[in-house]
Amino acid sequence: MKSLLTGFLLMVTLLVSVKLYSQQGTVTGTIRDDNDRVLANVMVVNMATDQKTATNSDGMFSVQASVNNELRFVKKGYERISKRVLEDGINSQLVIAMAKLPEEIEEVKVQPLSGDLSKDSRAVARINKGEVVQDAVGLPQPVGKMREKPAEVKQVLLPMLFGQLNVQGAYDLISGKARRQKRQYRYDDLQEHILWVRNRVDDDYFTKAGIPLERISEFIEFSFLVKPQVRTYVKARNLSGVLLRMEETLPLYIERLQKKQ
Secondary structure, eight states: OHHHHHHHHHHHHHHHHHHHHHTOEEEEEEEEETTSOBOOSOEEEETTTTEEEEOOTTSEEEEEEOTTOEEEEEOTTBOOEEEEOOTTSOOOOEEEEEOBOOOOOOOOOOOOOOSOTTTTTTTOBOOOHHHHHHHHHTOOOOOSOOOOOOOOHHHHHHHHHTTOOOHHHHHHHHHTHHHHHHHHHHHHHHHHHHHHHHHHBOHHHHHTTTOOGGGHHHHHHHHHHHOTHHHHHHHTTOHHHHHHHHHHHHHHHHHHHHHHO
């Protein structure tokens, strides 16, 4: 009787082992971030066997696992993910999405000014918090300006040579609308560039150099006219270049200002 019971237990153990072995296999899958971009070099760990692997450049992985094994997915800067596999005995392709952890933006400290215009030219920039956040998060920026393009003479006359008439373009030229648009756009661009400098440089920078508070914008515009390279640096978003070139126009502006008084 005892030998029969022992044989029965051995048979049950063998059947269970065969069943478990038959449900063991290779688990494959792809890992992406929350923007649906593939993630390479993600560590994949089978917590039951401690087997480790990593995703390739296409975000794909392959690892041995048995029924109900826990796979853990780890990558620096991303939230850790765990997944039970082969729960139904089916070795299906896994698609794992990992969320990026929020990054803390370091505080930028600005040193106080000494009052020396040439010495402080690179230390007066205000911190544009909106741009700092956009750079950190990676927000897409708009390209160009949403403007109606003014009609050009050649764009109206050339089609006429081939028997095509641009009625709207001809009207804009004859009525003066195109000329007014260009003039308005030039004014808008000028004010935008002046504002770009004002938003990034403290008023003290100008007033300590002898420019009255109410004439700061006037001085910036004067710098654009006397030394066009100043505005070129504004378009390039190069504040250091703007400040250095404006310093060259400062004595001339102060001299003219004193003559008016």
